[in-house]
Amino acid sequence: MSRTEVGLKLSPLSAVEATGASIHSSSYIRRAAEPPYEQAHDEIFAALKQRIEAINHEVCDPGEENSFFVCDIGEVQRLHNNWYKELPRVQPFYAVKCNPDPKVLRMLASLGVNFDCASKSEIERVLQMGVDPERIIYANPCKASSFIRYAARNNVLKSTFDNIEELHKIKKFHPESQLLLRIATDDSTAQCRLSTKYGCEMEKVESLLKCVKDLKLNLVGVSFHVGSGASDFTSLYKAVRDSFVVFEKAKNFDLPALKILDVGGGFQLDSFADSSAVLRGALDEFFPSGCGVDIIAEPGRYFAATAFTLAANVIAKRKLSPNEAMLYINDGVYGNMNCILFDHQEPTPRTLFHDSEFHYYDIKSTSSQKIQQNTTYPQKVSIWGPTCDGLDCITKEHYMKHDLVPGDWIYFPCLGAYTASAATPFNGFEQNVDVLYINTMSSP
Ligand SMILES: *Cc1c(COP(=O)(O)O)cnc(C)c1O
Numbered sequence: 001m002s003r004t005e006v007g008l009k010l011s012p013l014s015a016v017e018a019t020g021a022s023i024h025s026s027s028y029i030r031r032a033a034e035p036p037y038e039q040a041h042d043e044i045f046a047a048l049k050q051r052i053e054a055i056n057h058e059v060c061d062p063g064e065e066n067s068f069f070v071c072d073i074g075e076v077q078r079l080h081n082n083w084y085k086e087l088p089r090v091q092p093f094y095a096v097k098c099n100p101d102p103k104v105l106r107m108l109a110s111l112g113v114n115f116d117c118a119s120k121s122e123i124e125r126v127l128q129m130g131v132d133p134e135r136i137i138y139a140n141p142c143k144a145s146s147f148i149r150y151a152a153r154n155n156v157l158k159s160t161f162d163n164i165e166e167l168h169k170i171k172k173f174h175p176e177s178q179l180l181l182r183i184a185t186d187d188s189t190a191q192c193r194l195s196t197k198y199g200c201e202m203e204k205v206e207s208l209l210k211c212v213k214d215l216k217l218n219l220v221g222v223s224f225h226v227g228s229g230a231s232d233f234t235s236l237y238k239a240v241r242d243s244f245v246v247f248e249k250a251k252n253f254d255l256p257a258l259k260i261l262d263v264g265g266g267f268q269l270d271s272f273a274d275s276s277a278v279l280r281g282a283l284d285e286f287f288p289s290g291c292g293v294d295i296i297a298e299p300g301r302y303f304a305a306t307a308f309t310l311a312a313n314v315i316a317k318r319k320l321s322p323n324e325a326m327l328y329i330n331d332g333v334y335g336n337m338n339c340i341l342f343d344h345q346e347p348t349p350r351t352l353f354h355d356s357e358f359h360y361y362d363i364k365s366t367s368s369q370k371i372q373q374n375t376t377y378p379q380k381v382s383i384w385g386p387t388c389d390g391l392d393c394i395t396k397e398h399y400m401k402h403d404l405v406p407g408d409w410i411y412f413p414c415l416g417a418y419t420a421s422a423a424t425p426f427n428g429f430e431q432n433v434d435v436l437y438i439n440t441m442s443s444p
Contacts, residue, residue: 040440044070045360047436048311048411052353057313057407067312067331068434069420073107074441075307079269080111083302086276089289091296093137095265096122098300098417099308103437105129108303116265116298120147123156133157137262139223139298141166141182141198148173160223160262162200164211171215180223180262181208181246185239190227190266191344199224205246209253221260221293222246228266228301229344233278236263240282247293260294261287267302301417308416308435310336311352314408315386324380327404332385332392334426336419336433340394343418347394349383353409354402360411367399379403383410387427 047070057065083092093114096105100122105115106129114135117123126136133155141162143151151159152174159174161167162182170177184199200208212219222243226235240263247258267275287293316328331337339345351365352358359365367377377399385392404410423431 040072040074041361043438043440044072044309045358047438048309048352048360048409049358051436052311052358052409055313063430065313065315065330066433067310067329067336068436069336069415070309070311070436070438071101071103071416072307072309073103073437073439076104076107076303077111077439077441079303079306080108080113082269082272083299086272087279087297089283089295090263090279091294092303093135093139093262093296093298094303095139095298095300096126097421099304099419099421100125101304101416101420101435102129103435104304104307104416109135113303114296116300117156120144120150123151123154127154137180137296137298139180139262143169145169145173152176158220158260162198162208164208167208167211167215167217171217175217178218178220178260179212180221180260181205181212181219182223182225183239183242183246185224185226185242186235187225187227187230189231189235191229192266193227194225195227202242202245205249206253209246209250209255213253213255219250219255219258221258221262223262223264223298225264225298226266229268230266230275233271233275236275236278237282239263240279240286244286257292259292260296263295263297265298265300265302267297267299269302269306272302304416306414306416308414308419310347310412310415310419312410312412314404314406314410316406317404323378325403326382326384327410328384328386329394329410330386330429331433332387332394334385334387334389334392335423335429335431336415337385337394337412338422338424339415339418341391342422345418347412347415349395349398349410349412351400351402351404351408352411354404355408359402362401365401368397370399372399375401377401386429389427 055065093116094108095116097118109129109131115126116137116139118140136156137158138151138156139160141160157178159177160180160182182199184195184201187193187195224239226239243261250258312329312331314327315330318326333340337347349366370377379400381398381400382396383394425431
């Protein structure tokens with residue numbers, strides 16, 4: 001079914017909404033409004049449709065109707081362009097843990113993006129693609145000694161630390177390391193806080209600098225992570241300012257001038273213009289261009305979230321009343337929507353296929369409220385994953401135009417960050433989810 005048959009000609013803005021891409025990030029909208037972005041939706045839809053039309057849930061083998069992703073590699077390229085438009089001075093090191101999809105990693109590598117790895121396996125995965133170890137930062141401040149030796153053997157030099165014990169391990173197993181001191185940040189407004197676990201408090205910086213000096217280690221810079229899903233970016237400003245203080249303190253210890261500032265991750269497309277503006281201001285104030293300091297970052301979700309669309313099959317339904325039902329689908333919090341628990345995400349369900357028709361372009365097929373923008377949604381649903389755990393709930397309350405039945409399909413846009421990377425096979429639901437790749441940048 002084409003878009004005109006659905007009867008919905010999308011304005012460029014609703015096309016932006018359709019992927020959940022930013023409506024605030026002005027530079028992204030300007031690009032998004034251009035034809036390739038509209039076309040991206042046609043191609044995402046075509047991929048979803050082709051796959052679903054090939055599945056008949058009444059006769060298929062077990063698992064043929066499993067949930068699957070469509071990954072638009074072209075979106076990764078657009079995000080990369082957008083990154084340099086907003087943050088031209090900042091070299092990204094993609095946080096592999098966010099989504100280690102091999103095609104995404106390859107595209108990022110070919111675009112010149114470097115990598116933030118946090119374990120031996122992540123380092124191995126990136127090295128196996130032929131990426132130079134210089135392009136990797138081992139950004140985990142608390143590493144197993146055996147992993148430090150692995151990094152040493154493979155010439156991965158850049159690494160972070162935030163405590164004295166780590167410095168002693170590094171002295172013993174990888175004394176050539178190029179070290180970045182990770183400082184704690186004020187992440188009180190972030191949804192995913194990290195400074196409760198990592199980062200040196202500013203009062204303890206001097207003791208670490210002294211230890212670096214005593215052990216004759218090679219300190220090259222400072223790193224931080226303001227947490228993810230922050231609602232206010234003053235934490236970013238404060239962290240850059242604190243980093244500057246550490247740069248100054250290092251001079252007092254007669255350490256060689258620091259050369260790298262690592263501004264971490266937590267960037268999100270929908271607030272990227274705002275966070276970038278704050279970051280540019282802070283950099284101009286404390287690390288102006290020409291100051292001899294290289295600025296790097298460790299974005300994860302920014303590069304993965306909007307590139308993936310998840311489609312899941314309605315496998316069961318419990319009708320509670322004519323207008324109320326519990327829907328059970330074949331993906332959930334133990335599978336690709338673990339981000340609900342681990343990453344505080346709230347995936348948006350939309351009707352994809354119902355009553356022999358596709359509804360991809362009807363981005364208002366569902367709503368979090370019964371009445372929204374003059375549309376009434378007659379069906380109240382809760383949506384559940386396939387495991388037997390009561391925790392496996394995707395949404396407790398949602399409203400739908402359509403009265404979905406087993407065999408129908410739901411899709412979730414923007415589900416590339418912290419999804420497949422942490423899915424488990426709990427309860428016998430295997431996690432080798434299919435990914436259909438498209439590239440909406442390279443096609444004519
Ligand atoms: C997880 C993590 C990131 C990526 O965070 P996002 O919110 O996905 O950008 C970057 N750096 C470190 C050290 C991390 O732990």
